[in-house]
Amino acid sequence: MALLEALQERSGNICELCASTENLQVYEVPPVSTGGLDGSILACKTCIDQIEKQEEMDSNHWRCLNDSMWSEHDAVKVVAWRMLNRLKSEGWPQDLLGMMYLEDEALEWAKATGEGKDESEKIIHRDVNGNILENGDNVVLIKDLKVKGSSMVAKQGTAVRRISLDHENAEYIEGKVDGQQIVIVTKYVKKT
Numbered sequence: 001m002a003l004l005e006a007l008q009e010r011s012g013n014i015c016e017l018c019a020s021t022e023n024l025q026v027y028e029v030p031p032v033s034t035g036g037l038d039g040s041i042l043a044c045k046t047c048i049d050q051i052e053k054q055e056e057m058d059s060n061h062w063r064c065l066n067d068s069m070w071s072e073h074d075a076v077k078v079v080a081w082r083m084l085n086r087l088k089s090e091g092w093p094q095d096l097l098g099m100m101y102l103e104d105e106a107l108e109w110a111k112a113t114g115e116g117k118d119e120s121e122k123i124i125h126r127d128v129n130g131n132i133l134e135n136g137d138n139v140v141l142i143k144d145l146k147v148k149g150s151s152m153v154a155k156q157g158t159a160v161r162r163i164s165l166d167h168e169n170a171e172y173i174e175g176k177v178d179g180q181q182i183v184i185v186t187k188y189v190k191k192t
């Protein structure tokens with residue numbers, strides 16, 4: 001069964017975060033290397049846009065986490081945990097976080113993108129021009145890059161969509177080139 005169909009069946013064809021039935025898509029929960037059914041959720045465009053771009057955040061929309069944080073699926077709980085952390089300053093998300101329970105493994109996954117850390121502890125990723133890179137950004141390669149562990153060369157000018165950040169290391173991001181997930185050094189990319 002394709003991933004989308006499996007997620008539709010699991011969720012009853014609703015957004016696993018806000019229960020919307022509109023514009024549903026697969027959202028692979030970063031780091032994308034987890035992948036697959038256990039590493040993905042079905043989510044609406046409204047949710048995904050806000051997950052990926054902080055500036056479009058509508059905190060009231062996320063009241064939906066009140067319900068979805070109790071999901072039986074770790075991928076859903078991980079996203080809920082991250083969004084609650086991002087909204088913590090609103091007050092109510094802090095209360096929900098206090099009630100939420102994640103197994104150690106899921107908690108480690110939730111923390112893998114650096115969400116929930118203080119600004120001062122956060123690792124900042126920057127492109128060649130010093131622009132800050134965020135999860136979900138699109139970048140272009142500014143030189144030919146050998147892909148580690150394969151004979152593939154990612155060509156200069158290749159667009160990499162929806163990158164994910166390596167939150168252990170400010171020099172690395174991950175993204176898909178020719179359908180393959182690769183690690184890219186930030187100084188060789190330009191944000192688009």
Ligand SMILES: [Zn+2]
Binds near residue numbers: 017019043
């Ligand atoms: Zn939604």
